[in-house]
Amino acid sequence: MNTLRLVEIMNEVLPKGVVNVVLGEAEIGNAISSHANINKVIFTGSTPTGQKIMANASNTLKRLTLELGGNDAAIVLPGADIGSIAEGIFNTAFINMGQTCAALKRLYVHESQYEEMCQKLADIAASQVVGNGLESTTTFGPIQNANQYRLVTELVEDAVNNGGRVVSGGKASSGKGYFYPPTIVADVSNGTRVVDEEQFGPVLPITSYSTVEQAVAMANDCKFGLGGSVWGSDLELASTVAKQLECGTVWINNHSEVLPNAPFGGSKMSGLGIEFGLKGLLEYTQLQVIHSKK
Known part of the structure; x- marks a missing residue:
């Protein structure tokens, strides 16, 4: 609805036909x-849908910008200050309840600080109040x-069946609605579905x-490569990683921040x-080179 309202406002000042909405x-x-008279398509969504768009567009070789699925990994470097970064990791993993393309979706922590990080994130998760967004609490x-x-x-459920340890959440909230608490799953690694697949929801696996x-x-x-992050006190090592x-x-000591002045893809x-x-901006243009012999 916000997009529709924005277009309504734009059409109050723009010439007719400059901006249109088709639902x-x-x-x-x-x-x-697949339309022959459309020269550019921009899509944000799932990888399978992006592949279908690319196949349709191949008939006309139209220009595409496809921002598709992600399974963003984050690495916590040895010696990191867990207490100072845990909240930032939680907030960027569970932004919009994890339903964001560039949310932090896999977390790798050094074995020397692994349990500390699991517990810190579990404590933050347990303090959340799950419910109707119209309620102030x-x-x-x-x-x-x-x-x-x-x-x-x-x-x-698959993670638990394969040796995963739920340290917070893990059970759907009772009552009406699709409410699921922020869930931290430990003792899982690559090869487990919750790590390999984009969960796009309130679950964070820690390895x-x-x-x-x-x-x-x-x-x-x-197979995905949208975003990633490195967290730690040694900024030189973080940059190298x-x-x-x-x-x-790639973000350092942050994640998910998308800025209008910074390229994102x-x-x-x-x-x-x-x-x-x-x-x-240049993605919306067609380069033309003119050679003129003097």
Whole structure:
């Protein structure tokens, strides 16, 4: 509704036809992405839908910007101040209840601080008030739809069945609605569904590592490459590790911050093209070179 209202306001001052809104289901998207007279399509959503758009657009070779799924990894470096970074990690993992493309979705922590981090995050999660967002005491809202609610439940159950340890949450709230508490799952690693798949919901898996090289390898062992982050007190080491992560954006001691002046885009199965910044604006242009012999 906010997008519709924005377009209404824009159309109060813009010439007719400059900005239009078309609403509909998949058939509308199919028509747009395959239409011969549409030169550019920008899409934000799932990787399978992005692949369908790319296939449709191949007939006309139209330009695409695709911001697709992500399974963002974060690495906590040895010696990090757990007390000072735990809240930032929690907030960026559970922004919009984890239902954000560039939310922190996998956490790798050095074995020397693993239990401390698990407990800190569990304590923060346990302090949340899950409920109706219209109530002033609520700090944590619902999952957006039934399918995603079932997926989150399924991923947590699968993790537990494969040796995962739920240190906070893990059980759907009673009553009406798709309410699921912020859930911290420990003792899982790559190869477990909750780590390998984008949960897009209120669950954060935490994995222990022995060496930084191992952490980087596990973080990169993923078909997605939207964002990633490195957390620690040694900023030089953090910068070195950040450059090794296979993703479009890397944050240091932060995550999920998307700025209008900074280019943003994914690698691997997380999409193609750039949004925001000068590079993002240039995505809407067609380069033409004119050679004139003097």
